[in-house]
Amino acid sequence: MAKKGDWVQIHNIVLKPEERSDALPEDTKKHPLEMWVKGYLQSDAEIGDEVEVITRTGRCASGKLVNEAPYFEHNFGFLIPEVLKIGDMVREITFGGDD
Amino acid sequence: MDNSYAAIMARKNEIIRASVGMDYSSFEYDGIGFDYEAMMAATGYTLPELQRVQSLFSVGNTPLIELKNLTTLARKCAPKGKGARIFIKDEATNPSGSFKARRSCTSVYQAKKLGYKGVVTATSGNYGAAVACHAAMAGLKCIVVQECYDSRGIGQPEIIEKARKCEALGAEVVQLTVGPELFSTVLRLLEETGYFNASLYTPFGIAGVETLGYEIAQQFRTKYDRDPDVVVCTNAGGGNLTGTARGLLKADCRAKVIGASVNLTGLHMASDEQFNKKSFTTGHTGFGVPFCVNPDRSDVPRSAARPLRYMDRYVTVTQGSVFFITEALASLEGLEKGPAGNTALAAAFRIAQDLDEDQCIVVQETEYTGAGKHINPQLSFARQNGIDIHFGDPKDEIPGKSIILPAHPSLIQVTDVDLDRVRRSNIKNAVGTHKNELTDQDIQYLIDETNSNEEFVRNVIANL
Numbered sequence: 001m002a003k004k005g006d007w008v009q010i011h012n013i014v015l016k017p018e019e020r021s022d023a024l025p026e027d028t029k030k031h032p033l034e035m036w037v038k039g040y041l042q043s044d045a046e047i048g049d050e051v052e053v054i055t056r057t058g059r060c061a062s063g064k065l066v067n068e069a070p071y072f073e074h075n076f077g078f079l080i081p082e083v084l085k086i087g088d089m090v091r092e093i094t095f096g097g098d099d
Numbered sequence: 100m101d102n103s104y105a106a107i108m109a110r111k112n113e114i115i116r117a118s119v120g121m122d123y124s125s126f127e128y129d130g131i132g133f134d135y136e137a138m139m140a141a142t143g144y145t146l147p148e149l150q151r152v153q154s155l156f157s158v159g160n161t162p163l164i165e166l167k168n169l170t171t172l173a174r175k176c177a178p179k180g181k182g183a184r185i186f187i188k189d190e191a192t193n194p195s196g197s198f199k200a201r202r203s204c205t206s207v208y209q210a211k212k213l214g215y216k217g218v219v220t221a222t223s224g225n226y227g228a229a230v231a232c233h234a235a236m237a238g239l240k241c242i243v244v245q246e247c248y249d250s251r252g253i254g255q256p257e258i259i260e261k262a263r264k265c266e267a268l269g270a271e272v273v274q275l276t277v278g279p280e281l282f283s284t285v286l287r288l289l290e291e292t293g294y295f296n297a298s299l300y301t302p303f304g305i306a307g308v309e310t311l312g313y314e315i316a317q318q319f320r321t322k323y324d325r326d327p328d329v330v331v332c333t334n335a336g337g338g339n340l341t342g343t344a345r346g347l348l349k350a351d352c353r354a355k356v357i358g359a360s361v362n363l364t365g366l367h368m369a370s371d372e373q374f375n376k377k378s379f380t381t382g383h384t385g386f387g388v389p390f391c392v393n394p395d396r397s398d399v400p401r402s403a404a405r406p407l408r409y410m411d412r413y414v415t416v417t418q419g420s421v422f423f424i425t426e427a428l429a430s431l432e433g434l435e436k437g438p439a440g441n442t443a444l445a446a447a448f449r450i451a452q453d454l455d456e457d458q459c460i461v462v463q464e465t466e467y468t469g470a471g472k473h474i475n476p477q478l479s480f481a482r483q484n485g486i487d488i489h490f491g492d493p494k495d496e497i498p499g500k501s502i503i504l505p506a507h508p509s510l511i512q513v514t515d516v517d518l519d520r521v522r523r524s525n526i527k528n529a530v531g532t533h534k535n536e537l538t539d540q541d542i543q544y545l546i547d548e549t550n551s552n553e554e555f556v557r558n559v560i561a562n563l
C-alpha cells in the first residue's frame with residue numbers, strides 16, 4: 001500500500017500496437033509503446049491501481065501504479081576476465097621487454 | 100484536444116515553432132534547399148559570445164592531453180617512422196561529463212532569455228545530463244524523454260545511468276519503450292508544458308560545439324606552436340563533427356576532419372528484439388550513416404548538424420575494438436572514461452599508424468563513466484544477452500552476435516565508409532520528389548551539402 005505523498009513510478013500505454021507507426025519493424029510493431037514516469041502519489045493506492053502523480057516539474061500525470069519507492073540498481077556488472085587480460089597485454093607490449 | 104498519434108504529428112509545425120522560438124520557413128529556398136549559414140547566424144551569437152555564455156556555466160576550456168603511452172603502443176604496431184602523436188580533449192571534465200555540455204548551455208541560456216519556464220529534450224544519452232545540469236543552474240524545469248526499455252522492460256544499462264544522472268540533477272525523466280514515436284510524446288509534452296524544445300539539432304546546440312574545435316586549434320598553437328594534422332570525431336547525429344569542424348575553420352585550422360562510428364551494421368535501430376543486443380547507444384552507424392544521408396530526420400525541420408559538409412573521411416570501428424581501447428586508455432594513461440566517447444580513439448589509434456611520427460592526431464572528446472556506463476557493465480550485459488565475447492580478430496565481429504576483443508592491438512583496424520555513395524544517397528534524398536528543373540541555387544546547395552563539386556552533383560542527378 002502506497003501513501004499519498006510517496007515517491008512512486010507509474011506506467012502507461014501510449015500507443016496500442018495497432019496505433020503505432022507503419023514504419024516500424026514487425027517485432028516492434030507487435031508491442032505497444034509504453035511509458036514510465038515518476039512522481040509524488042496524490043492519494044493512497046495499491047500496486048495496479050490507476051493513480052495520479054505530481055512529477056518533479058510539477059506536472060500532473062496519471063497511469064497505473066507499478067512501483068513504490070523506485071530506485072536504481074544498475075552497477076558495474078560481474079567479472080569480465082578479458083578486461084584484466086587487455087590491461088596486462090597493453091602494459092606488457094608498451095613497457096615490457098626490449099621490443 | 101485530440102492526442103492521437105496522427106493528430107499530434109499534424110500539429111508538429113506549430114508546436115516546433117512555439118517551442119524553439121525560430122521560424123524555420125524563413126530559411127527555405129524556393130527550390131530544394133535552405134540557407135544553412137543564415138540559419139546558423141540566426142542564433143545571434145558570435146563565437147566569442149558563445150564562449151562567454153559557456154563560461155557562465157563553467158563549460159569549456161577542457162584539458163588537451165597527450166597520450167604518450169598509447170602513442171608508444173601505436174608505434175609498436177606501426178611500420179618504422181610511423182605513429183603520429185595522439186592527443187585527447189578531455190571533455191568529460193565539463194560539468195555533466197561530456198562535450199554535450201557545450202551543446203546544451205546555449206539552448207538553456209536561450210530558453211531562459213526568451214522567458215521559457217522549462218526545457219524538454221529527447222535524448223537517451225549524455226545530452227540529457229547536460230540539459231538537466233544547465234537547467235538546474237539556470238533555475239529552469241527540465242524534462243528528459245528517453246527511449247530506454249525493450250518490450251520485456253529491460254533497459255540498456257547506459258541509458259538507465261543517464262536517467263539516474265538526470266534525476267540527480269533535478270530533471271523529470273520520461274522513459275519509453277523502443278520506437279521512433281518518441282517524437283510524438285515529446286511534441287505532446289512541449290504542448291502541455293509550453294517549455295522550450297532544447298533539441299540536439301537546433302543552431303544553438305551546434306554553434307555551441309564550435310567552441311570545441313576553436314579551442315583545439317588555440318590550445319595546439321599555444322602549447323605546441325602548430326596545428327594538429329587530423330581531428331577525429333565520434334559521429335552519430337553529426338552535431339559533434341559539424342560543430343567541431345566549423346570551430347576549426349573559424350580558427351583557420353585546416354586539420355583533416357575524420358568521422359568515426361561503431362559498426363552496428365545489420366542491427367535495426369527501431370527493432371525491439373535488437374535493442375539490447377547492441378553495446379553502444381550512440382556513436383554508431385545506426386545513427387551515423389542515416390544522418391549523413393538525410394540530416395533532416397531529427398526533431399526540428401532543418402538540422403544544424405550536417406556532417407557530410409565537413410567530413411574528409413568517415414571510418415567505422417568494431418565494438419570490441421572500442422572496448423579494448425577504452426581499457427588501454429585506463430591501463431596506460433590512467434584515464435577511466437565511458438566507451439562511446441572512445442570510438443574516435445579506437446579509430447585514431449589505427450589512423451596514427453599511417454601517419455609520420457612528427458604528425459599530430461587529436462581525439463576531440465572523452466565522456467564520463469560510471470555504473471552502467473562503463474566497459475565492465477556493458478560487457479556483462481552483452482554476455483547476459485547471449486553475445487559471444489572472445490579474443491580474436493575484430494574483423495570477424497558480427498554486431499548483435501559477437502564482440503571480438505582484439506587478440507593484439509595491431510588487429511585494430513578502421514573500415515572506410517564509401518563517402519561518394521553516401522553523397523549520392525544524400526543528393527537523391529534531397530532532390531526527392533522535386534519536379535521542377537534544378538536551379539543554379541539548387542545545384543550549389545547540393546555541392547555544399549555533399550562537400551563535392553558541380554560535376555559530381557550533375558552526374559548524380561543525371562543518373563537519378
Ligand SMILES: Cc1ncc(COP(=O)(O)O)c(C=O)c1O
Pocket residue numbers: 197198199224225226333334335336337338339340381382404439440464465466
Ligand atoms: C560522448 C558522445 N560522443 C559522441 C556523440 C555523437 O555526437 P553526434 O550525435 O553529434 O554525432 C555523442 C552523442 O550521442 C556522445 O554522447
